[in-house]
Amino acid sequence: MWLESLRIRGLRCLAEVDVALEPGVTVFAGANGAGKTSLLEAAFLLSHARSFRSGAKEALLQRGADGLSVFAELRHADGQAHRIGLGRQGSRWEARIDGAPASLSELVGECAVVCFEPGSHALIAGGAEERRRYLDWGVFHVEHGFMLAWRRYQRALKQRNSLLRAATPAPDAQFLPWEAELASAAALIDQQRELYLGALRPYLAGSMAALLPELGLVELRYRRGWADGAELAEVLALQRGRDLARGHTTQGSHRADWSIAFEHAPLREHLSRGQEKLTALACVLAQASLYAERRGEWPVVCLDDLASELDKAHQAAVVAQLRAVGAQVLVTGTEVPDALQGDSTQVFHVEQGRLNPLL
CATH class of the missing domain: 3.40.50.300 (P-loop containing nucleotide triphosphate hydrolases)
Known part of the structure; x- marks a missing residue:
């Protein structure tokens, strides 16, 4: 386009x-x-x-x-x-x-539109929010149903956080439907994020090999935002007391993150600022390449x-x-x-x- x-x-x-x-x-x-x-x-x-x-x-x-x-x-x-x-x-x-x-x-x-700019190194060196934005923009464009699940999740998250911040503690029964909705939407979000990252891996490997061959093979790691093997509804019920003290939901899809590790630079701290920039550029180009493959246009x-x-x-x-x-x-x-x-x-x-x- x-x-x-x-x-x-x-x-x-x-x-x-x-x-x-x-x-x-x-x-x-x-x-x-x-x-x-x-x-x-x-x-x-x-x-x-x-x-x-x-x-x-x-x-x-x-x-x-x-x-x-x-x-x-x-x-x-x-x-x-x-x-x-x-x-x-x-x-x-x-x-x-x-x-x-x-x-x-x-x-x-x-x-x-994808963009590489002076702040793009935050995709590698910054907080998780920027990486979630990158991930979810890509998922939105290639996985059907993602936006509906994301909206369902955001609505349930807002309602649960409102209960956590209420002046008068809400009974457990008021939390249950929102926690069930969070868990249901999160399962689909997590599945589609995993599918997207799986599809992105070969494109990312190609971009990294072209831009940073000296760092060796690249590995893409994903953390979904709550413990592997656990049901989110159960996690939310167990964490309710802690979340009440903090006034917000501390686990779920809104806490997801991903990271990149290289064969010869396994930790982010091993990368120079220049290498962070090239890694971010490789991520941008990989996402653009996957979009082109799925949508038939760059x-x-x-x-x-x-x-x-x-x-x-x-x-x-x-x-x-x-x-x-x-x-x-x-x-x-x-x-x-x-x-x-x-x-x-x-x-x-x-x-x-x-x-x-x-x-």
């Missing part, structure tokens, strides 16, 4: 941007603070309904603006085209597909500040791989990376939130 055009209003320093995009590689070059990353952020919003940058949601809004919007014309590999959009007034997000109101999950299901690939994140050899290798599979690639940098000079690359100069085509 590829974005044929992108229209942005009120996103950070981008007051008003309309840009036509080509299916191949596009570079947005300019000084730091010019708005380059915000262009990739706009594409990412359409696919995730959130930013890849940390910080308050209010920071997305341009100073003085009362709302923001991102619209795109999206074309799939089978030739189908759709107009998609995401807007926010106040704290409420609203999505549209072909002019009609849509749910955020429908929007995310229509548009797929997602849009964003590479933020490519030249400063990767050395020239790795830049060239990644760009060559993405060109070979025909993916649309959006790249930012203070200048056009060496790996993209002299090729058929669309280039825009970005200055103070405005775009000017160069090539």
Whole structure:
């Protein structure tokens, strides 16, 4: 799939941007603070309904603006085209597909964007929440029924946590239906996460072998969020007293995590910052490859500040791989990376939130 055009209003320093995009590689070059990353952020919003940058949601809004919007014309590999959009007034997000109101999950299901950016090393070195987001976005796109199970789980989790925080202790009988619902939904979530990671492993092994061959074979480890071999409903009943003291549910699918271990670097602490970045990039490319295999088209690939994140050899290798599979690639940098000079690359100069085509 590829974005044929992108229209942005009120996103950070981008007051008003309309840009036509080509299916191949596009570079947005300019000084730091010019708005380059915000262009990739706009594409990412359409696919995730959130930013890849940390910080308050209010920071997305341009100073003085009362709302923001991102619209795109999206074309799939089978030739189908759709107009998609995401807007926010106040704290409420609203999505549209072909002019009609849509749910955020429908929007995310229509548009797929993966991104490698300076904060991506958190996928390896950061907390579990970022890794769960990565995992669940991938599961959502390839496993039917995941979103329904996830919504059921979140609703039951919210209700159980409300009982745990009640001023007057709730009787056990009030916990039982929500704990049963949590266990039922968690079983499906866990099964689909396991299936997804199983499918991801060979793609991850291939990406790691290309980017970090010196680390040897790679192993992907998954922890579901409660003890192996135990029934979650029983665990929740046993943990109820502890959870009451803490005011929240301490075990379940919302506590799941995964990690990567290498033959020659079995612990995360054995990796340098550069190796963490390359490992995160391998995860992004593996997820994109699996999506392409299951869905018959590559997602849009964003590479933020490519030249400063990767050395020239790795830049060239990644760009060559993405060109070979025909993916649309959006790249930012203070200048056009060496790996993209002299090729058929669309280039825009970005200055103070405005775009000017160069090539």
